[in-house]
Amino acid sequence: xxxxxxxxxxxxxxxxxxxxxxxxxxxxxFILENFKEYRGDDSFLAxxxxxxxxxxxxxxxxxxxxxxxxxLDVETKAVSGINTFKAGFIDKKNEVVFGLQTxxxxxxxxxxxxxxxxxxxxxEAYKRKLDPSIGxxxxxxxxxxxxxxxxxxxPEIRKARSAGLITGxxxxxxxxxxxxxxxxxxxxxxxxxxxxxxxxxLGIDVSSEENIRLREEVSEQIKAxxxxxxxxxxxxxxxxxxxxxxxxxxxxxxxxxxxxVKENNxxxxxxxxxxxxxxxxxxxxxAKGLLTEAEAQELVDQFxxxxxxxxxxxxxxxxxxxxxxxTWVTESVAGMANxxxxxxxxxxxxxxxxxxxxxxxxxxxxxxxxxxxxxANFKKFCAKISILTDAIQYEGDEVMRPIYGNDYAIACCxxxxxxxxxxQFFGARCNxxxxxxxxxxxxxxxxxxxxxxxxxxxCTDKTLSFDKVWKNYQKTLDKVAATYVDAMxxxxxxxxxxxxxxxxxxxxxxxxxxxxxxxAAGFSVVADSLSAIKFAxxxxxxxxQDIITDFEVEGDFPKYGNDDDRVDKxxxxxxxxxxxxxxxxxxxxxxxxxxxxxxxxxxxxxGKKTGSTPDGxxxxxxxxxxxxxxxxxxxxxxxxxxNSVAKIPYCGCCQDGIxxxxxxxxxxxxxxxxxxxxxxxxxxxGYFAQHAQHLNVNVLNRExxxxxxxxxxxxxxxTIRVSGYAVNFNRLSKAHQQExxxxxxxxxx
Amino acid sequence: xKNLKNQKKEVQGNIAGFESMGLVDGPGVRFxxxxxxCPLRCAYCHNPEMWNAREEKFLTTPxxxxxxxxxxxxxxxxxGGVTISGGEPLMQAEFVTEVFKLCKAEGIHTCLDxxxxxxxxxxxxxxxxxxxxxxxxLDENRYESLVAQKMDKFNAFLAKCQEKHKxxxxxxxxxxxxxxxxxxxxxxxxxxxxxxxxxxxxxxxYHDMAKKxxxxxxxxxxxxxxxxxxxxxxxxxxRLLK
Numbered sequence: 001x002x003x004x005x006x007x008x009x010x011x012x013x014x015x016x017x018x019x020x021x022x023x024x025x026x027x028x029x030f031i032l033e034n035f036k037e038y039r040g041d042d043s044f045l046a047x048x049x050x051x052x053x054x055x056x057x058x059x060x061x062x063x064x065x066x067x068x069x070x071x072l073d074v075e076t077k078a079v080s081g082i083n084t085f086k087a088g089f090i091d092k093k094n095e096v097v098f099g100l101q102t103x104x105x106x107x108x109x110x111x112x113x114x115x116x117x118x119x120x121x122x123x124e125a126y127k128r129k130l131d132p133s134i135g136x137x138x139x140x141x142x143x144x145x146x147x148x149x150x151x152x153x154x155p156e157i158r159k160a161r162s163a164g165l166i167t168g169x170x171x172x173x174x175x176x177x178x179x180x181x182x183x184x185x186x187x188x189x190x191x192x193x194x195x196x197x198x199x200x201x202l203g204i205d206v207s208s209e210e211n212i213r214l215r216e217e218v219s220e221q222i223k224a225x226x227x228x229x230x231x232x233x234x235x236x237x238x239x240x241x242x243x244x245x246x247x248x249x250x251x252x253x254x255x256x257x258x259x260x261v262k263e264n265n266x267x268x269x270x271x272x273x274x275x276x277x278x279x280x281x282x283x284x285x286x287a288k289g290l291l292t293e294a295e296a297q298e299l300v301d302q303f304x305x306x307x308x309x310x311x312x313x314x315x316x317x318x319x320x321x322x323x324x325x326x327t328w329v330t331e332s333v334a335g336m337a338n339x340x341x342x343x344x345x346x347x348x349x350x351x352x353x354x355x356x357x358x359x360x361x362x363x364x365x366x367x368x369x370x371x372x373x374x375x376a377n378f379k380k381f382c383a384k385i386s387i388l389t390d391a392i393q394y395e396g397d398e399v400m401r402p403i404y405g406n407d408y409a410i411a412c413c414x415x416x417x418x419x420x421x422x423x424q425f426f427g428a429r430c431n432x433x434x435x436x437x438x439x440x441x442x443x444x445x446x447x448x449x450x451x452x453x454x455x456x457x458x459c460t461d462k463t464l465s466f467d468k469v470w471k472n473y474q475k476t477l478d479k480v481a482a483t484y485v486d487a488m489x490x491x492x493x494x495x496x497x498x499x500x501x502x503x504x505x506x507x508x509x510x511x512x513x514x515x516x517x518x519x520a521a522g523f524s525v526v527a528d529s530l531s532a533i534k535f536a537x538x539x540x541x542x543x544x545q546d547i548i549t550d551f552e553v554e555g556d557f558p559k560y561g562n563d564d565d566r567v568d569k570x571x572x573x574x575x576x577x578x579x580x581x582x583x584x585x586x587x588x589x590x591x592x593x594x595x596x597x598x599x600x601x602x603x604x605x606x607g608k609k610t611g612s613t614p615d616g617x618x619x620x621x622x623x624x625x626x627x628x629x630x631x632x633x634x635x636x637x638x639x640x641x642x643n644s645v646a647k648i649p650y651c652g653c654c655q656d657g658i659x660x661x662x663x664x665x666x667x668x669x670x671x672x673x674x675x676x677x678x679x680x681x682x683x684x685x686g687y688f689a690q691h692a693q694h695l696n697v698n699v700l701n702r703e704x705x706x707x708x709x710x711x712x713x714x715x716x717x718x719t720i721r722v723s724g725y726a727v728n729f730n731r732l733s734k735a736h737q738q739e740x741x742x743x744x745x746x747x748x749x
Numbered sequence: 750x751k752n753l754k755n756q757k758k759e760v761q762g763n764i765a766g767f768e769s770m771g772l773v774d775g776p777g778v779r780f781x782x783x784x785x786x787c788p789l790r791c792a793y794c795h796n797p798e799m800w801n802a803r804e805e806k807f808l809t810t811p812x813x814x815x816x817x818x819x820x821x822x823x824x825x826x827x828x829g830g831v832t833i834s835g836g837e838p839l840m841q842a843e844f845v846t847e848v849f850k851l852c853k854a855e856g857i858h859t860c861l862d863x864x865x866x867x868x869x870x871x872x873x874x875x876x877x878x879x880x881x882x883x884x885x886x887l888d889e890n891r892y893e894s895l896v897a898q899k900m901d902k903f904n905a906f907l908a909k910c911q912e913k914h915k916x917x918x919x920x921x922x923x924x925x926x927x928x929x930x931x932x933x934x935x936x937x938x939x940x941x942x943x944x945x946x947x948x949x950x951x952x953x954x955y956h957d958m959a960k961k962x963x964x965x966x967x968x969x970x971x972x973x974x975x976x977x978x979x980x981x982x983x984x985x986x987x988r989l990l991k
Binding site: 563636637638639640643667668669670671675676678679682683685686687689690746 | 766767768769770771772773776777778780820821823824825826828829951980
């Protein structure tokens, strides 16, 4: 049996070096043995091919239709699954990479495993109705993830959730942020993966509940792999064996990803780190004369078109939190293999070049893993594309590689994990600013007047004392953390039970490491509030119910974002303290605690739900996104602001990411294009050299955004970076558009 | 203040503001320090709040300032550095000299952004890597009416920079209907041709964003009816210099 398999693989693997990856499932080893670093410039890149242009034209007309209504089509007679739909095409004779989520482009899937309520509400919003025979299964015959969670939730969790203290929890929809190692299908073929899973299963004894669960899960994984093979057959491909050429490698890998977005509707369905892996196949074909550069770019562009078409059915409430219908098909590009050699290949260029060939777009969420040591030509190319498209985000390879090795990828916006070896239990975020108000109001909500957290003393002082506030805040955070951990343990227990990601987990090692990602919002509001209390005079204003609803601030105080240690240290202390509180609690399936300072676009919603804060922010006003300083409070220029954010510790504290968004007007970046590119490279180098983790870069004019808000038709492709992902500006709500415009723009004098 | 008096007569700088990410005042990423006080009264000045040398804004010692600048070294990358601008930095030449000396000791590139209206010692220029000289006007009469000062200090400063072979960038603000003609720009080009070590000439489009400041400060604005300079046209003029 084994020799037979090997013979077929010998042909597919012809010319590839190394043996470790042949004996074991080890894509990382395959890459390191075979990739060819590219240190040249962008002059080799090819324009859009005629075929791609035709497919793109068809897609653009569909996207325009979708933009009018928010939803083009949805299947109401079937439930999500790898083989629910027959093959679908955009323009069959011009496509070179095949496969759609459903039988038609942009037609959405109803997924009921997470919960029926969300799906029904979403359909209702678009005036559709679920076929009764379908819904019935999930109401009468089986339970959903959402049902399970609410059966187990404690009263404390329910209160914290409805008050907006802990929100965005994946308790009614797919958790996402799991990256299957989709490359495995291209490198090994489905049969070998099934064979390995079977071997793994034999090695799991039944001595514990965990092992029994794992045995059941592996069986599910094997079934899912079989279904992927069947799905590919529907498109006329046999993916049981390894891909034999670049075209097949793209196709096999895409099928593996496609199955995951057919089966799951997770918040973030990220792709991983595929460009350098696929480059190895492209290089082999180029060398053999089987492929031209134009054809290589065509494969990349068409693959990327497919990724841009991924859709999930969402409710209007969901869109209020995560504006712009994001799917976070995050792809991590570049990074270093070791201290000397980068993982930059020609394909890294081709992926970014798709933003030129196909015009800017929020998806896939292209993420450059930045290091000062990346080849200079590549760094300049990134800066050039950033200035041109605003569609790239940057993340610090030097701070992540020591923790995750050189084959990690970003899920969603800033969450790093080893591809195929680690997965994440996503946990949205806790509103730290609201928690600060609770610590003053004895756990009573400043907006509703309801008691949300018990056992906290009420502040009766006329002027706030820092020591007292800090002590009470610590006590509050400790209680909130306990509730937060409870919620997360319940959610992920139920998710595994009722909405297990069979196919994605089939593309992980069987013994996977789990990270549980907690999050915090309102970070800069809290830092500035504590600074105001410490360095200025803050007097609480109470309403008739004796609830503090506002503050009077006398005098000035240092503000986070000015590279001023007095307040930046307070910010660090808050992050470290909160993480410490979380770490006191044991996690489901022995997951490891991680924490993010990331709001995505929910900073607007969190602000809406939070009363006035001691930093002078008024009730309802948006928070700053992620770890960003509050708008217009950074007054000594952008580098001060970057330096403040760079002080927040990633390693050992905020290991799920520290999101920072940076906007600058083009003239501010330099006198001419060449200096703008150089300057942007230097800024990125300088920021990441200080062990910072993430930076979104927008190079645009405030006036342009105002014009786009008023005349959206003029800017169909205007893509901007918000917290951790890119959006099409036109798809943001008015409130989000205004918040983006209000943000600090760095202009230079 | 009292304490400082007792110290050994350390020079202090009177600083109007900082820009931690200066990307247009010299090569690379620069930490820009704006010094308070200026002897000129240029018609288009957009920082009138920096005119008064006696107004104390933010006092600091050279050491303190350089400690602050050092925080931004990761961004300089052998290309950027510090730019001292103003106001007119030469009004606080002694302070600038001390700051530049300390910067040189730290390997930080130093740039003096000046109108040339002040005394520059050998020691100051020896510690200056690049001089950005604002060539307000080439005609002596027009110079005087534009900036309300005589031109001799500018001429002397330029001569000294030339004598010491300083690397220089020239700059000129382009104002509509004043100096936005091809002839005017070609005159500037010709002027530069007769100088040594001119690495770059930049034309800066006049903008009218300072109008509000003048109103707040109760100062009459001389270019009330002059529109902002068209940026594209300014770039076109700049091409004449190549």
